[in-house]
Amino acid sequence: MTQPSPLISTADLAARLGDPSLRIIDASWHLDGRDASAEHLEARIPGAVWFDLEGVSDHSSPLPHMLPTPDAFAEAAGALGVSEGDTVVVYDTAGLFSAPRVWWTFRLMGAKDVRVLDGGLPRWTAEGRTVESGAATAPTPALFTATPRTGDVADLPTVLAALTGDAQIVDARPEARFRGEAAEPRPGLRSGHMPGALNLSFKTLLAEDGLMLRGEALSARFADVGLDLEGPIITSCGSGVSAAILTLALAELGRDSAVYDGSWAEWGGRDDTPVVVG
Helix, strand or coil: CCCCCCEECHHHHHHHCCCCCEEEEECCCCCCCCCHHHHHHHCECCCCEECCCCCCCCCCCCCCCCCCCHHHHHHHHHHCCCCCCCEEEEECCCCCCCHHHHHHHHHHCCCCEEEEECCHHHHHHHCCCCCECCCCCCCCCCCCCCCCCCCCEECHHHHHHHHHHHCEEEECCCHHHHCCCCCCCCCCCCCCECCCCEECCHHHHECCCCCECCHHHHHHHHHHCCCCCCCCEEEECCCCCCHHHHHHHHHHCCCCCEEECCHHHHHCCCCCCCCECC
């Protein structure tokens, strides 16, 4: 049976506005520190609530925006009016950047029907579709029952095992950072990549119009870097955000993959993990 696409078009979302089972989430987050919550107040898709990627994370970890506990996630999702049985559409203001990370988190925590808006808010506004601004009415709290999916997240021991052939690792960082020719944006991290890792910058998965590639054009991107779509796959990046874009693309192709939650923020910050430059 063909799996449903994890993406939804702006036209399809527009046709569903007003559906009582629909929950729209603004998952915007910026590496440069821009205030995504303020931008949400300036312009958002009608009915959208803002999900704080950094706020809803494991604050006991020194690593950035690591997955929260199931209980903490359930509390945050419920406060936004989302239950695990709702239809959830996630978008961001970049087009396709941080939304896949929140899509992956909701799916991992047991959301039954969660999709990413292809092209995000830029596509929505370019088509002249309605946006709203200002303070919104607080959502009616809901009960989200978290039932985490196994296999969707990879930890350090899992990735270390992958180096011996247990799985393929594909890294979403730009080539210069992957090769160690450009410094990491987070201070204190070594430059380079994991031995045997493949490099596929997430930007190469997007067409000129900002939409994700589909079908053979998408699978060709993975084939070009030597990834075997039939084998086990772990996606990685700088801090677990753009890795989820690769996981979203693989899901579009009907393939499962695990996101290395710590990604290079963990691997490159240790002195006991192997690093290759070049």
